[in-house]
Amino acid sequence: MPKSKVYQETMLEKETIRILYVDEDQEEQTLIASILKTAKKNKYVVESAKSIEEALEKLKDTYTVFLVGYKPGKEEQLNLIKEIKALKKYAPLIMLSGINSDNIDEQALSLGVTDYLVKGQFDGSTLERKLQFAIRDARLMESLEKTGRKFQSIFERAADPFILMDEKSKVMEVNPMFVSKFGFNPHDAKPGQEYHFHNMLLEAGAKNKLIQNLDTMLESFDLEASMITTEGNTINTLVSIVKQEEKQYQVLIKDLSSIKAREEEELNQKKFTSTGRMARILAHEVKNPLTTIVLSADQMRLELPKEVMLESGDLIEVILRNCDRINHLVSQLLDSTRFIELNIKKHSLATLLEEALAQVIDRIDLQGIKVLKHFQPEMTDLNLDGEKIKIALINLIVNAIEAMEVNKGELVLKTFQRGNQFRIEICDNGSGIPKENLERIFEPFFTNKTKGSGLGLTNTQNIIFSHGGSIRAKSEVGKGTCFLINLSGPESEV
Structure with missing residues (x-):
């Protein structure tokens, strides 16, 4: 070149x-x-x-x-x-x-x-x-x-709680999610006051392991610990700690309870969809032959001689009555698993809870149940079908009433909002639900009650799912049950 x-x-x-x-x-x-x-x-x-x-x-x-x-x-x-x-x-x-x-x-x-x-x-x-x-x-x-x-x-927008601490576990910086979930902020400390992570939230076993690992200067390690949120809820967490600099550590807190809840909600959604598909197949496969049986029974009633009818007693009536019952059950199953049409308007969750409570106040007074309300003030109104949501709330409140002893019951109703996420909690101190039954409570026709169709919770779940929300239950035998409803508002409301 x-x-x-x-x-x-x-x-x-x-x-x-x-x-x-x-x-x-x-x-x-x-x-x-x-x-x-x-x-x-x-x-x-x-x-x-x-x-x-x-x-x-x-x-x-x-x-x-x-x-x-x-x-x-x-x-x-x-x-x-x-x-x-x-x-x-x-x-x-x-x-x-x-x-x-x-x-x-x-x-x-x-x-x-x-x-x-x-x-x-x-x-x-x-x-x-x-x-x-x-x-x-x-x-x-x-x-x-x-x-x-x-x-x-x-750091600031992380969806999980995140903190920076020194080698003595003194908290130097926290993200907004940590403050929101646990209520601690090192910048709010009084002169001379220090927040140490091991003294703030950790149980004894996790606290000792944290101090031991910091003393031995491990580069990274995980801890499993139960921690208490600002709402007073105990959550299971995975605490991941990584050394960032010579005397500084990053701490990421994963809410295992939240992960488990999301998995449970996804499973409930899948089960609901599967049940709906089975219900449609069942309706098609059962209703057609059922119609034939009813028509045949009616024809027999018209054509059989009177002496034969007298000898057979009310067998034809039994056939027709049970056909009608099967038809009604299949229709109920279809209705409880088919997404419903909604009449959407702006509603306050607290107002809907109050109105649902008013519908069953006589039963509450008769049972001598104490009602505690914890409604977050100034919550954003949500686009909902108010009447449908009230039906779901009434179902849950009635279940709670029936689970509690007379004059010993305590019904707790909560609402709170975080960004565009809304939560309703309906809790009782009743008999609780055994673990093996807890996984089945939303299944059609599953019930421990002597009366009832077993479709109340299925209908409730359908109403919540139709609103794009989720519902799950937490329960401990002898201590009570909580139903947790999550709903989302539009992004513009964040």
């Missing part, structure tokens, strides 16, 4: 560096421009400004590097540096002075000057090297700050 072509390609690859040089000394400006013309690594375009006013006007343009000449006693030059850094925070800025002074050096660096050179004591290669380092450092600082903002955003 000809030398001229190689030279042209090399020139094309060079980066063009625009420099604004501010200095009253015109000869110095000419000298710097001529020195940089000989530069080998980049192409430098030097523009000059003789006064502060001229420089401020030129700041509207785009420059890669700033050079500022400085004379002792010229405070306006230091003010210019402040102006440049205010407009272009990461701009590489090199100060040139005719004297070497530690005082000027420190003052310049405190203003954000990248480097400091004494006029007449550097050559072209030195100046170019200083420019390259200044540009590299400025770009690195800008990149680091952008990365820092990115990770700060991730």
Whole structure:
């Protein structure tokens, strides 16, 4: 390849560096421009400004590097540096002075000057090297700050509680989710007060393991621990701890109860869909032959001689009555597993709970049940079918009433909102549900009651699912049951 072509390609690859040089000394400006013309690594375009006013006007343009000449006693030059850094925070800025002074050096660096050179004591290669380092450092600082903002955003928006702590488990920083879930914020501590993670929330076994692992300076480890939320609920958590720096650890808290709840909700959705599909198949396969049986029984009643009818007793009536019962059960099953049409309007969850409670207040008073309400104030209204939701709430409240002993019952109703997520809790201190039955309570026709179709909870589940929500139950035999309903509002309401 000809030398001229190689030279042209090399020139094309060079980066063009625009420099604004501010200095009253015109000869110095000419000298710097001529020195940089000989530069080998980049192409430098030097523009000059003789006064502060001229420089401020030129700041509207785009420059890669700033050079500022400085004379002792010229405070306006230091003010210019402040102006440049205010407009272009990461701009590489090199100060040139005719004297070497530690005082000027420190003052310049405190203003954000990248480097400091004494006029007449550097050559072209030195100046170019200083420019390259200044540009590299400025770009690195800008990149680091952008990365820092990115990770700060991730930290603050993390869906799981997240904290930073030191080697003694002193909490230094927490994300909003941690504050929301556990109510602790190190920035709210009183003078002299410190929050230590091992003393705040952890049970004894997990606390001892945490301290032991920190003492042995493990790089990373996990803990399983029960923790108490601001709502007073105990949740099972997986605490993952990773050493970030010499004396700093990242702590991520995963709510295992929440993960299990999501899995349970997904399973309930699948079971509901599967049941609905089976119900449609059953209705098709049963109702057609059932109609034939009914028509045949009616025909027999018309055609059989009276003496035969007297001998058979009421067998035909038994056939018809049971056909009608089967038909009714199949229809109920279909209705309880088919997504329903909704009459959507804005409703307050607290108001709907109050209205549902009013429907069964006589039974509550008769049973001597104490009602406790914990409704979060100023919750956003939701788009719901109010009448359908009330039916679901009444079903759950009646179940709770029937599970509690007379004059010993305590019914707890809760509502709260986090962002666009809404929760209703209906809890009792009744007999509880055995674990083997808890997984089946939403199945059609499953019931432990002597009376009832066993479709109440199936209908309730259908109403909640039709609203795009979820419902699940927590129970402990001898202590009571809680039904948890989750509903979502539109994203605009967050």
